Amino acid sequence: MKMIDALPTKHTAANRPGSRGRLAAFGMLLNAAMAASGALAQNTPKPDWSAADMPSQRGRIVLITGGTSGMGFEDAKALAAAGARVVIAARNPQRGQDAIDRIEAxxxxxxxxxxRVDLSDLSSVRALSQRLAATLPRLDVLINNAAIMAPPERGLSVDGLEMQFATNYAGHFVLTAELLPLLRKSASPRVVTVSSIAVHRGAIHFDDLQFKQAYEPMAAYAQSKLAGLMFAFELQRRSDAAGWGIRSVAAHPGVAVTELVARGPGLDSEQGRQWSANRDRFQTAEQGAVSTLYAATAADARGGAYYGPTGEQQVSGPLGLAIVPAAAGDVAAAARLWAITEELTGTRFPADAARSGADRAD
Structure with a gap:
């Protein structure tokens, strides 16, 4: 697998003549930058943070999409061990039962x-939300984890969306909207969206979101994961503006050894062969889950932040603040994508401004 060049923005300075006013302004900017850097440092997770550092999750209810294998399974097991009530949402009931048996063992x-839920089928997403609304007193954490990666042939969901766009992004968009009332019944609700280092070579193809003109598997995957990251940031902005009380956090696992490649392009593909040849550089599923667990449970995890491994090219390494690609920070593009997604899915987030006491009740 080709690794992503994910270098931080370079800061340069030139010694140019200027007025005292310009020097003073520069000094003010420098002081502000240093203050901001210090604030970020205070919110940076300790590099060796692990599942053992999770605070007790007893009494909390967590929903994880795609929790039958890989990092989603490791999330479910660790959260259950910390005392949470865990709901695994995925497509295959048999794999679901196998996951439960392994966790209980x-x-x-x-x-x-x-x-059961099929994220590529919005009627299935809404049916799940209705079942949960009827059976759960609240939802404390939603982990938008499930994903498919780079199927060789372009597929369409039952709703007419490109399959990766539907599964990795649009399905989670609708699920979050549908579960918002249940989340707002929590005293401290979080939504964690799992992204990918693929976002650094991703772009939102507004002129062809569904890749009708020319399907490129990895480009479609990178778009879906970039869309998810933009969604996580936009959700925090809208929560702050509307008073939803949601802490929206993004995370990525680096590159972890899971079934994603085998079930996507396949191990016999060029990408699969590269992945197999480099897998000794990658994280285990358990290691890959750490950033998500931090985002979901740590008291210091900030809304609107992005966490992941900070080693070479963010493939593995100590936990920290992940590098945010410029495209993900484009506020206007995020708002545009949000509006388009509402139209494509027929889903609206509420616009009300404040939560009532009843909404906050445990």
């Missing part, structure tokens, strides 16, 4: 259940 006191 490792964590005998685990409270874990399976709910």
């Amino acid at each position: 490792a964590v005998p006191e685990a409270r874990v259940q399976f709910e």
Whole structure:
């Protein structure tokens, strides 16, 4: 697999003549930058943070999409071990039962259940949301984790969306909107969206979001993950503006050894062969889950932040603040994508400004 060149923005300075006013302005900017840097440093997770550092999750209810394998499974197991009630939402009931059996074998006191959902089918997403609204008192954490990667042939969802756009992004957009009332019943709700280092070579193709003109598997994957990252940031902005009380956090796993490649382009593809040849550089699924677990549970995890491994090219390494690509920070593009997604999915987030006391009740 070709690794992503994810270099931070370069800062340059030139010694040019200027007035005292310009020097004073420069000094003010420098002081502000230093202050901001210090603030970020205070919110940077300790590099060796692990699942063992999670605070108790007893009494909290967590929903994880795609929790039957890979990092989603590791998230579910770790959260169950920390005392959370865990709902695994995925497509295959048999794999769901297998996941529950494995978690209960490792964590005998685990409270874990399976709910079927096909994120590429918006009617399935809405049906899941309705079932949860009828059976859960609230939802404390939603982890938007499920994904497919680079299927060789372009596929369409039942709603007419390109399959990666539908599964990785649009399905989670609708799920979050539908579960917002349940999340707002929590005293401290979080939405964690799992992104990818692929965002650094991604772009939002507003002229062809569904790749009708020319399908390129990895470009479509990178777009879907960039869309998810933009969604996480925009969700925080809208929550702050509307008073939803949501802490929206993004995370990426680096590159972890999971089933994603085998079930996407395939191990016999060029990409699969490169992935197999380099896998000793990659993280285990358990290691890859750390950034998501931090985003979902740590008291210091900030809304609107992006966490992941900070080693070479962000493939692996110590946990920290991930590099945000410029495209993900484009506020106007994020608002445009949000509006388009509402139209494509027929889904609207509420515009109300304040939560009532009843909404906040446990």
